[in-house]
Amino acid sequence: MNKKIPHLDLDENLVRRARELAKDVTDDVQRFIDAKSTTSVERTVARLYGIDGIDAEGVPLPNVVVDDVKNGGGIDRGIAYWIANGCVAKSMTPQELAEAIGRREFSLMDLPPQNEGIVAEKIDEMTRSAVKRIAEVREMRDRMLEELGDPPQPYLYVIVATGNIYEDVVQARAAVKEGADIVAVIRSTAQSLLDYVPYGATTEGYGGTYATQENFKIMRRALDEVQQEVGRYVRLTNYASGLCMPEISAMGALEGLDFLLNDSMYGILFRNINMIRTFVDQYTSRLISAYSHITINTGEDNYIKTSDPIDRAHTVTTSQLINEQFALKSYMKPKYMGIGHAFEIDPDVPNGFLYEIAHAMLTRELFPEATPKYMPPTRHMTGNIFKGYAMNTLYNLVSIMTGQSIQLLGMLTEAVHTPFLQDRYLAISNAKYVFNNAKNIGGEIVFKRDGFIQKRANEVLENAVKLLEHVKEVGLISAIEEGTFGDIARKRDEGKGGDGVFSKGEDYYNPILESMVDELRGERV
Amino acid sequence: MSVKKVNLSHIKPYGDQMDDGAVQLSFTLPVSNGPRAREAARQLVSSMGFSEVQIVFSEDLGDDFTFFVVYGRTEKFVDYDSIKALGVESPKMDMEQVDEYISTNVRRPVTIVGATIGTDAHTVGLDSILNMKGFHGDSGLERYKMFKVYNLGSQVAPTELAKKVRDVNADVVLVSQVVTQRNIHIKHLTELVDVLEAEGMRDKVLLIAGGPRITHELAVELGYDAGFGAGTMPSDVASYIASEMAKRTQ
Numbered sequence: 001m002n003k004k005i006p007h008l009d010l011d012e013n014l015v016r017r018a019r020e021l022a023k024d025v026t027d028d029v030q031r032f033i034d035a036k037s038t039t040s041v042e043r044t045v046a047r048l049y050g051i052d053g054i055d056a057e058g059v060p061l062p063n064v065v066v067d068d069v070k071n072g073g074g075i076d077r078g079i080a081y082w083i084a085n086g087c088v089a090k091s092m093t094p095q096e097l098a099e100a101i102g103r104r105e106f107s108l109m110d111l112p113p114q115n116e117g118i119v120a121e122k123i124d125e126m127t128r129s130a131v132k133r134i135a136e137v138r139e140m141r142d143r144m145l146e147e148l149g150d151p152p153q154p155y156l157y158v159i160v161a162t163g164n165i166y167e168d169v170v171q172a173r174a175a176v177k178e179g180a181d182i183v184a185v186i187r188s189t190a191q192s193l194l195d196y197v198p199y200g201a202t203t204e205g206y207g208g209t210y211a212t213q214e215n216f217k218i219m220r221r222a223l224d225e226v227q228q229e230v231g232r233y234v235r236l237t238n239y240a241s242g243l244c245m246p247e248i249s250a251m252g253a254l255e256g257l258d259f260l261l262n263d264s265m266y267g268i269l270f271r272n273i274n275m276i277r278t279f280v281d282q283y284t285s286r287l288i289s290a291y292s293h294i295t296i297n298t299g300e301d302n303y304i305k306t307s308d309p310i311d312r313a314h315t316v317t318t319s320q321l322i323n324e325q326f327a328l329k330s331y332m333k334p335k336y337m338g339i340g341h342a343f344e345i346d347p348d349v350p351n352g353f354l355y356e357i358a359h360a361m362l363t364r365e366l367f368p369e370a371t372p373k374y375m376p377p378t379r380h381m382t383g384n385i386f387k388g389y390a391m392n393t394l395y396n397l398v399s400i401m402t403g404q405s406i407q408l409l410g411m412l413t414e415a416v417h418t419p420f421l422q423d424r425y426l427a428i429s430n431a432k433y434v435f436n437n438a439k440n441i442g443g444e445i446v447f448k449r450d451g452f453i454q455k456r457a458n459e460v461l462e463n464a465v466k467l468l469e470h471v472k473e474v475g476l477i478s479a480i481e482e483g484t485f486g487d488i489a490r491k492r493d494e495g496k497g498g499d500g501v502f503s504k505g506e507d508y509y510n511p512i513l514e515s516m517v518d519e520l521r522g523e524r525v
Numbered sequence: 526m527s528v529k530k531v532n533l534s535h536i537k538p539y540g541d542q543m544d545d546g547a548v549q550l551s552f553t554l555p556v557s558n559g560p561r562a563r564e565a566a567r568q569l570v571s572s573m574g575f576s577e578v579q580i581v582f583s584e585d586l587g588d589d590f591t592f593f594v595v596y597g598r599t600e601k602f603v604d605y606d607s608i609k610a611l612g613v614e615s616p617k618m619d620m621e622q623v624d625e626y627i628s629t630n631v632r633r634p635v636t637i638v639g640a641t642i643g644t645d646a647h648t649v650g651l652d653s654i655l656n657m658k659g660f661h662g663d664s665g666l667e668r669y670k671m672f673k674v675y676n677l678g679s680q681v682a683p684t685e686l687a688k689k690v691r692d693v694n695a696d697v698v699l700v701s702q703v704v705t706q707r708n709i710h711i712k713h714l715t716e717l718v719d720v721l722e723a724e725g726m727r728d729k730v731l732l733i734a735g736g737p738r739i740t741h742e743l744a745v746e747l748g749y750d751a752g753f754g755a756g757t758m759p760s761d762v763a764s765y766i767a768s769e770m771a772k773r774t775q
């Protein structure tokens with residue numbers, strides 16, 4: 001942090017205690033995670049070995065291969081072994097193998113086990129080349145970022161959501177010309193509940209279009225082009241959430257995405273996805289992000305869309321700490337953690353602005369090395385777009401004052417439609433105006449000792465610690481069953497995608513993840 | 526000096542004096558900024574029937590797009606006296622009055638099933654009508670003594686909703702639709718009416734739609750009994766249900 005921001009007198013002991021508790025809470029879940037894998041984790045491995053495309057019925061080949069082994073009863077060994085064994089037996093590449101299975105020519109399970117040494121060598125060779133591919137993309141992005149220059153924070157983050165990837169490109173280009181630093185392509189309603197990743201370029205969808213590898217490529221290419229024109233690095237965002245969380249991270253890693261929305265609990269709470277599925281998937285997903293230098297964005301802003309942003313502010317803090325610990329377990333560096341929070345207090349509340357400053361400061365100070373992702377007013381935005389524009393101005397002011405890193409720009413038409421081209425332009429002008437006009441305001445502010453802001457921030461932290469103590473006592477899973485986050489309760493055995501979770505067998509092997517972990521661990525030491 | 530009075534058979538927008546017809550507009554044209562773009566915007570607005578068109582602001586948005594803020598005066602007017610708006614019409618009552626009215630006129634508790642249907646996952650609107658807590662200090666229907674409420678939540682399939690309606694023998698069905706992109710709400714709402722009709726249940730229930738883009742007019746057109754839009758209070762809905770149920774009991 002080079003920026004000058006005001007300082008909160010947080011109780012150091014409470015901060016330490018909060019982190020310890022969050023660590024204990026997640027250690028508990030991690031034991032679960034380590035013993036399990038999921039069909040989406042295995043499809044991720046298949047993808048990284050180069051399997052892509054669809055069969056004659058339109059089923060993605062990573063699904064075809066994993067289902068083949070799952071139906072044959074061999075999935076507890078992990079897909080890597082079966083693909084390698086198949087490649088050796090048939091003298092095929094993984095892609096050729098997948099295509100043949102897609103044509104129902106044979107099942108991987110029917111192929112005789114090949115010489116162990118040769119299969120092991122095959123696995124090593126495939127794994128090396130998969131990991132190398134990702135590392136190359138990562139290095140290229142890091143180099144581009146250095147050459148073109150990292151824009152000042154808070155980054156201006158906008159979304160495009162036309163439902164057609166080619167129309168999205170038009171709007172993204174215009175947004176970058178207007179000054180956007182980050183472009184997020186919103187994906188279609190309900191993609192999170194698909195247990196496969198759609199294939200190819202798409203020109204349809206509600207509220208956005210599909211996250212597909214081809215769409216990632218199309219948008220990345222367009223942004224690479226326009227970033228040369230404007231002479232500044234432009235980041236691309238998509239969503240690694242839902243039933244295909246780790247696969248989307250792998251696609252993002254291959255296509256050079258910079259940001260992925262990725263929360264350890266969002267899918268459980270807001271999409272009713274099975275808990276264990278989500279916890280296992282987020283681990284792999286975050287490992288890939290950590291390895292690829294992709295910044296994750298966590299989803300705490302959502303809690304205060306359905307519950308009260310003042311009364312339940314501590315649930316945001318609690319979840320942030322939990323998300324941080326899960327990210328650390330995936331060897332993620334803090335600078336790649338876009339810790340989420342939001343400006344959502346009812347504009348009629350007296351001193352709502354002071355509460356917002358206190359909450360934003362708390363996030364900033366609790367996570368000094370992270371890149372907090374600040375979300376704009378949404379739930380109290382109405383058809384009065386003029387008032388909405390004023391609310392966005394205050395939101396921008398809090399952000400520059402408290403030193404936030406990632407500013408998802410508020411749209412004056414939030415309550416009306418997904419953004420028009422001009423809405424984005426107006427949002428960018430508002431943010432640029434405020435960020436320039438109040439540029440050094442943070443360095444000029446000292447919060448009054450025992451004043452409203454200091455007291456409020458400490459109060460939220462205290463409540464978060466109390467909640468974490470409770471969560472530790474009952475366990476995270478039971479806490480979710482009680483409706484701790486977002487006032488939404490989910491049962492441990494319910495939710496979508498539970499059938500895709502399985503216990504790892506004794507001979508389970510996931511060499512790609514292991515090799516990433518080895519490398520990331522080495523870096524950390 | 527006298528001030529011009531409003532002529533209700535002839536109303537026009539009011540900017541800073543009666544009948545000046547002042548209107549503000551903003552839009553984007555897919556061309557880059559300059560005199561030609563501004564002239565294009567001026568002509569476009571003139572062709573909409575505006576006079577004294579002023580392009581007060583134009584800015585290049587990059588990549589061949591320009592944003593305009595425009596003022597103009599319209600010569601058009603409407604006859605206010607002849608206007609009829611379709612709205613839910615029922616005497617407004619508070620919670621106690623509703624409970625009282627139902628016990629006297631319906632003489633039994635009213636069963637309500639609510640859901641957000643189709644792919645829509647928004648629940649806050651429906652919850653603020655149904656949950657105890659209600660909306661801006663106005664209690665939700667669950668708090669009413671004479672309502673028995675089943676809130677099924679979101680992403681409920683029309684057939685699933687119909688099944689619940691049958692199982693609990695519901696009197697009233699409340700459906701919420703928030704996402705309206707590409708008219709997905711029309712599709713969902715129509716589907717539900719079709720399902721209820723196919724199962725012979727449509728006439729047995731009071732069918733109500735709600736959501737920020739729902740109007741009473743639209744709801745009626747789609748085969749609903751009523752529609753409630755942005756800013757609806759739970760007691761608005763409760764009052765309507767009470768008077769309709771009373772009518773149906775007679």
Ligand code: B12
Pocket residue numbers: 186187188189190206207208270302305306378379380381382413414415416417418419644645646647648649650651653654660699700701702703704705706733734735736737738753754755756757758762
């Ligand atoms: C909160 C929110 C969410 C939350 C929802 C959480 C939840 N459990 O509800 C989350 C983050 C999950 C979400 C997701 C999405 N959202 Co959303 N969301 C909103 C937001 C910010 C507020 C909605 C809200 O809660 N309003 C407060 C309530 C009280 O108001 P209300 O719904 O209008 O309800 C009142 C009345 O309409 C009425 N009413 C409503 N229902 C009913 C029913 C009956 C029977 C009656 C009588 C009355 C009634 O009474 C209520 C009280 O007065 C709006 C923007 C906005 N400010 O409106 C966008 C918004 C609605 N979302 C939008 C979109 C596009 C989405 C996504 C599709 C985005 C995506 N691509 O992923 C997803 C949809 C996922 C899905 N499958 O549906 C768009 C919809 C655009 C459109 N017109 O189609 C909006 C307008 C934002 C935008 N500008 O893009 N969203």
